[in-house]
Amino acid sequence: MLALKYEPKEFPFKSRKKGFRVGDRIKTYNSCLGTIVRMAKDEGGEYFIVKLDIMPGEFAYETSDLEKI
DSSP states (O other), X not given: OOOOOOOOOOOHHHHOOTTOOTXXXXXXXXXXXXXXXXXXXXXXXXXXXXXXXXXXXXEEEOGGGEEEO
């Protein structure tokens, strides 16, 4: 039996970070304010883990969903 190795493709628009860094203040696509806690990466792409000011917990957002303030 031949085993195939899965290799995710990197897309140029997914790898752009728009200059985001841990600790940056951001506004989400639905106008919630928060702070970037860390960056996570999986086979789907890169994500930023954000702690929102109005809700407890941490949430994952794609780069295109965030705006630096």
